[in-house]
Amino acid sequence: QKEVEQDPGPLSVPEGAIVSLNCTYSNSAFQYFMWYRQYSRKGPELLMYTYSSGNKEDGRFTAQVDKSSKYISLFIRDSQPSDSATYLCAMSALRNTPLVFGKGTRLSVIA
């Protein structure tokens, strides 16, 4: 079983839809959780950062962590064509240790 599982998609939604992206993980020691957005031929950019369980909201984006289920989610409300990118989840057990990444989900928002 891989440490971090993420459905690669592709996922295609109409503009304005609510998007749900998810990752599951096997290492119960993970407590730092991140979502990165990567546009084509660009480097990953940090989108959301959550420590331990709970929700975090930033504009149209909401990150959720359920440590009991080893499941994290990223919700995008009112999705826009500019949200079309690959979304990577990443996590680590301790501060300043290398992140473990999911394979990424490719999202297309159609106008």
Next chain:
Amino acid sequence: NAGVTQTPKFRILKIGQSMTLQCTQDMNHNYMYWYRQDPGMGLKLIYYSVGAGITDKGEVPNGYNVSRSTTEDFPLRLELAAPSQTSVYFCACSMNTEAFFGQGTRLTVV
């Protein structure tokens, strides 16, 4: 601030050649990382460094070497390039937990 800068952006190597991928950061972060990204495979850690003079292997270190003589620079060396090293290489740095990435070097070995 430029953040994390990688050079070159693109490179084609012949099998058996060697090259150095350059990475420099102006964020004054102690931790630096090299990842490779293959299509549909996410990011895999090659090497990382917790500070000048200290480096450690990641998940896929074979065929690569690194050095860290300054806080700012973390070059990745490929010796005897092989087709399996065709990939996109990303350098990143961090101060706490969040990593900040460069724009990548796209390498093709033919």
